[in-house]
Amino acid sequence: MDVYLDNNATTVVDPKVFEEMKPFFCDIYGNPNSLHKFGAGTHPKMVEALDFLYEGINAADEDDIIITGNATESNNTVIKGIWVDKILKGDKNHVITSEVEHPAITAACKFLETQGVEVTYLPVNEEGVLEASKVKEFIREDTALVTIMWANNETGKIFPIKEIGQICKVAGVAFHSDGTQAIGKVPVDVQDCNLDYLSFSAHKFHGPKGVGGLYVKKGSELTPLLHGGEQMGGKRAGTVDVASMVGMGWAMHLATSTMAIAYEKNHVSKLRDKLENAILELPETIVIGGKDNRTPNTTLISIRGVEGESMLWDLNQKGIGASTGSACASEDLEANPVMNAFGSDSELAHTGVRFSLSRFNTEEQIDYAIDVIVNAVKRLRGISSSYAYAPQSHKSEL
Numbered sequence: 001m002d003v004y005l006d007n008n009a010t011t012v013v014d015p016k017v018f019e020e021m022k023p024f025f026c027d028i029y030g031n032p033n034s035l036h037k038f039g040a041g042t043h044p045k046m047v048e049a050l051d052f053l054y055e056g057i058n059a060a061d062e063d064d065i066i067i068t069g070n071a072t073e074s075n076n077t078v079i080k081g082i083w084v085d086k087i088l089k090g091d092k093n094h095v096i097t098s099e100v101e102h103p104a105i106t107a108a109c110k111f112l113e114t115q116g117v118e119v120t121y122l123p124v125n126e127e128g129v130l131e132a133s134k135v136k137e138f139i140r141e142d143t144a145l146v147t148i149m150w151a152n153n154e155t156g157k158i159f160p161i162k163e164i165g166q167i168c169k170v171a172g173v174a175f176h177s178d179g180t181q182a183i184g185k186v187p188v189d190v191q192d193c194n195l196d197y198l199s200f201s202a203h204k205f206h207g208p209k210g211v212g213g214l215y216v217k218k219g220s221e222l223t224p225l226l227h228g229g230e231q232m233g234g235k236r237a238g239t240v241d242v243a244s245m246v247g248m249g250w251a252m253h254l255a256t257s258t259m260a261i262a263y264e265k266n267h268v269s270k271l272r273d274k275l276e277n278a279i280l281e282l283p284e285t286i287v288i289g290g291k292d293n294r295t296p297n298t299t300l301i302s303i304r305g306v307e308g309e310s311m312l313w314d315l316n317q318k319g320i321g322a323s324t325g326s327a328c329a330s331e332d333l334e335a336n337p338v339m340n341a342f343g344s345d346s347e348l349a350h351t352g353v354r355f356s357l358s359r360f361n362t363e364e365q366i367d368y369a370i371d372v373i374v375n376a377v378k379r380l381r382g383i384s385s386s387y388a389y390a391p392q393s394h395k396s397e398l
């Protein structure tokens with residue numbers, strides 16, 4: 001049986017989304033910017049897609065949503081646009097972010113540092129969550145941007161975006177959130193959170209890969225990352241991938257409308273809890289960051305004595321897909337930086353396995369996964385010299 005439990009990395013395209021995308025490959029294939037009927041034929045479904053996107057994040061009509069290639073591009077557009085408009089051309093020189101952001105934020109901030117910008121990487125608490133008070137403590141007169149993720153891709157921990165938005169509003173500082181792991185899992189309301197910018201990526205909520213969005217509040221427009229044609233009103237040059245844009249709109253519509261069933265009615269969180277609790281029955285296992293305040297589909301579990309990569313290999317042999325953290329960082333065998341940020345010891349940071357579910361997982365799949373995981377842990381611990389010689393409880397460490 002194949003069981004896909006790595007939905008924070010990417011998700012299957014919802015069949016309904018795929019159906020809505022199909023006409024735009026061989027039937028309605030005009031360039032949206034062409035003046036003839038072949039181009040104009042794409043417009044109704046593009047408008048529908050934008051309506052779905054605005055509705056899904058509660059954007060105001062006067063605000064903008066720019067179609068990008070992915071969340072990485074959306075994040076870079078904000079951070080480099082702020083650099084150009086408020087730092088190079090303005091009197092600011094400081095950016096605030098957190099220690100546990102995705103590399104799409106951290107690497108862009110590191111680039112700014114190479115250009116002389118000061119960046120504050122705020123620490124998270126022992127549960128892996130940034131406390132809003134930290135933002136207030138470090139905001140300065142010359143702070144150009146606060147950028148904090150809505151939900152962490154490895155732990156699922158949800159950050160206090162509404163509180164941080166209020167702090168930024170009072171301080172008059174631009175506020176961006178990387179909403180990639182929140183859309184379709186928890187309610188996202190850009191107006192309620194005083195956001196100037198929000199990034200998202202369709203393939204995280206059952207849309208196609210290679211298309212994302214950037215919400216821009218009216219009055220917070222930035223210098224574009226990509227210059228060229230007049231697409232998106234010149235805010236993001238390049239011919240729009242119409243099929244993917246339509247797909248992202250429908251994915252947003254389905255993800256946010258089914259959330260009340262799939263998530264808030266606890267379908268997904270019930271399956272996540274069943275999987276998590278079964279693993280926690282094993283000795284020396286712990287949920288990294290604890291169980292509170294998480295997206296309903298994610299669990300990052302440390303299994304002492306079992307290297308994360310070894311576990312993934314065993315699971316893969318039995319048809320189960322999971323991860324040790326962000327696929328973007330999975331290739332190297334360095335300790336998980338997010339777990340390091342919690343102050344986890346090196347061994348613990350190497351023993352994390354992330355399971356991230358979706359509305360397409362079933363109870364039968366979870367029952368099968370539990371059986372495979374329990375047997376894999378027994379096998380791997382049985383052949384582990386270190387575990388055999390140094391069993392120790394680390395529950396007090398986190």
Ligand SMILES: Cc1ncc(COP(=O)(O)O)c(CNc2co[nH]c2=O)c1O
Pocket residue numbers: 008009010070071072073102104149151152153154178180181201203212325326327328
């Ligand atoms: C919070 C967050 N931001 C940005 C990105 C980048 O999205 P993309 O540009 O569409 O690729 C990811 C992808 N996160 C993961 C990719 O693989 N495993 C993950 O956890 C993410 O989790």
